[in-house]
Amino acid sequence: MAAPKQKVILRRCSDYNPEKISGIIREGIEAFGLSPRIGGKITIKPNVVFAHHKIAPSAFTRPEFLDGLVTALKARAAGELRISVAEKCGAAIPTVRMFRRAGYYPLRRKHGLRLVPMEEVKKVKVPLAQGQLHTEVTLAREMVDRDFLVYAPKLKTNVLAHGLTGAFKLNMGILCDRERMWCHHYDLDKKIVDLAEVGRPDFIATDAVECAIGGNQLTERGRHLGAVIMATNPLAHDVVCAHILHLDPAKIGHLKLASERGYGSLDLASIAIEGDISLDELRDRTKDWDLGFIHASKLPGNMKVLCGEPYCTGGCHGVFLDWIYMIKDRKPKLWNNLPAWTVVIGEYKGDIEAKRVFLLGTCTKVLGKLKARRKIRIRGCPPKHKTIVMWLFLKAGIVNPMFQPGLILDGYPFYWLSKLRTFFRERF
Numbered sequence: 001m002a003a004p005k006q007k008v009i010l011r012r013c014s015d016y017n018p019e020k021i022s023g024i025i026r027e028g029i030e031a032f033g034l035s036p037r038i039g040g041k042i043t044i045k046p047n048v049v050f051a052h053h054k055i056a057p058s059a060f061t062r063p064e065f066l067d068g069l070v071t072a073l074k075a076r077a078a079g080e081l082r083i084s085v086a087e088k089c090g091a092a093i094p095t096v097r098m099f100r101r102a103g104y105y106p107l108r109r110k111h112g113l114r115l116v117p118m119e120e121v122k123k124v125k126v127p128l129a130q131g132q133l134h135t136e137v138t139l140a141r142e143m144v145d146r147d148f149l150v151y152a153p154k155l156k157t158n159v160l161a162h163g164l165t166g167a168f169k170l171n172m173g174i175l176c177d178r179e180r181m182w183c184h185h186y187d188l189d190k191k192i193v194d195l196a197e198v199g200r201p202d203f204i205a206t207d208a209v210e211c212a213i214g215g216n217q218l219t220e221r222g223r224h225l226g227a228v229i230m231a232t233n234p235l236a237h238d239v240v241c242a243h244i245l246h247l248d249p250a251k252i253g254h255l256k257l258a259s260e261r262g263y264g265s266l267d268l269a270s271i272a273i274e275g276d277i278s279l280d281e282l283r284d285r286t287k288d289w290d291l292g293f294i295h296a297s298k299l300p301g302n303m304k305v306l307c308g309e310p311y312c313t314g315g316c317h318g319v320f321l322d323w324i325y326m327i328k329d330r331k332p333k334l335w336n337n338l339p340a341w342t343v344v345i346g347e348y349k350g351d352i353e354a355k356r357v358f359l360l361g362t363c364t365k366v367l368g369k370l371k372a373r374r375k376i377r378i379r380g381c382p383p384k385h386k387t388i389v390m391w392l393f394l395k396a397g398i399v400n401p402m403f404q405p406g407l408i409l410d411g412y413p414f415y416w417l418s419k420l421r422t423f424f425r426e427r428f
């Protein structure tokens with residue numbers, strides 16, 4: 001007998017009206033028959049990897065969407081609810097600051113929910129029976145000790161993840177910095193799929209009213225899609241999202257691996273798509289979108305990228321593209337006039353003769369002759385964005401759009417304050 005089809009619901013939603021969003025999600029909950037299961041401790045995991053009113057206004061789950069989602073959960077609950085919104089934002093930034101910048105604090109008052117910065121709360125170790133890289137992960141208690149888990153991703157593109165951030169990739173945000181950056185290189189796909197063993201949502205409601213497309217995963221620009229996507233199976237959800245963006249799911253490493261490891265099929269024919277907007281209509285809306293996912297050596301402009309081995313889509317190669325796309329997203333004039341650096345990533349076999357050479361990543365070396373007047377090396381496997389932004393400012397004079405007084409405060413004094421809070425909470 002053929003396996004039953006996984007259901008994905010596509011709904012039309014033209015704007016960020018919380019009432020309208022709540023109505024759509026209420027109907028979604030009913031269609032999946034989830035109401036009897038909604039009660040007790042509910043954890044919602046949104047995507048707030050980064051938020052800033054000026055340079056990153058579009059690449060996180062909007063507060064209006066979260067408002068609608070929480071209202072819908074309350075309306076369809078079978079019993080008392082204790083709702084926690086749990087997140088760990090981008091590496092080396094305190095999540096509390098991103099909650100504030102994302103506009104989540106008024107929701108705490110309105111709905112009586114808890115905002116949980118995962119790095120600062122009590123954690124538990126969870127063994128992974130099928131992990132290929134991780135045999136154990138350290139998670140916030142709210143991710144483990146809960147009755148119902150809701151994922152609320154933002155539909156967006158990501159050059160570190162073969163072009164797509166959906167429900168599977170959201171699991172990177174359940175790890176704190178040390179475990180998150182470990183093996184964040186050519187093995188990123190394995191890492192993402194390992195996490196699905198603990199990060200399996202009961203319900204997914206995706207903010208695709210405005211998508212974030214074509215640049216850096218934090219700063220890319222919004223494009224109106226006008227949809228809410230709902231599912232219970234993360235792979236079926238991501239397969240449909242890939243098709244919406246004209247991506248082939250079989251070429252998205254973590255989806256292909258997830259299918260091989262038994263999480264479901266990549267075949268669209270195995271998914272029952274319902275709702276009031278068709279996949280074709282959504283594909284028509286996105287047909288001209290430039291997703292920005294290219295091989296690093298094909299980067300246009302003054303910076304020439306020489307790619308050695310290994311090629312790390314989820315590591316230095318992707319991180320470099322991601323860093324330079326911040327400039328494309330938010331400083332187009334600078335993007336067109338970037339200084340002519342030769343960037344080497346990985347173990348490069350040829351000779352290099354250039355005025356200025358930038359070596360990115362701990363494993364990077366030039367096996368041939370290297371002749372250059374200026375050299376910069378930034379270590380890390382991969383280096384954090386914060387490190388690249390800072391070093392390229394200090395050594396090459398490139399003022400990245402992230403270089404904002406408020407964000408420097410977030411990334412340094414507030415970051416250390418958050419570390420200090422964590423230290424005391426863990427011990428006392």
Ligand code: SF4
Nearest residue numbers: 312315316361363381
């Ligand atoms: S240091 Fe080397 S292995 Fe690590 S992410 Fe960079 S290129 Fe990949």
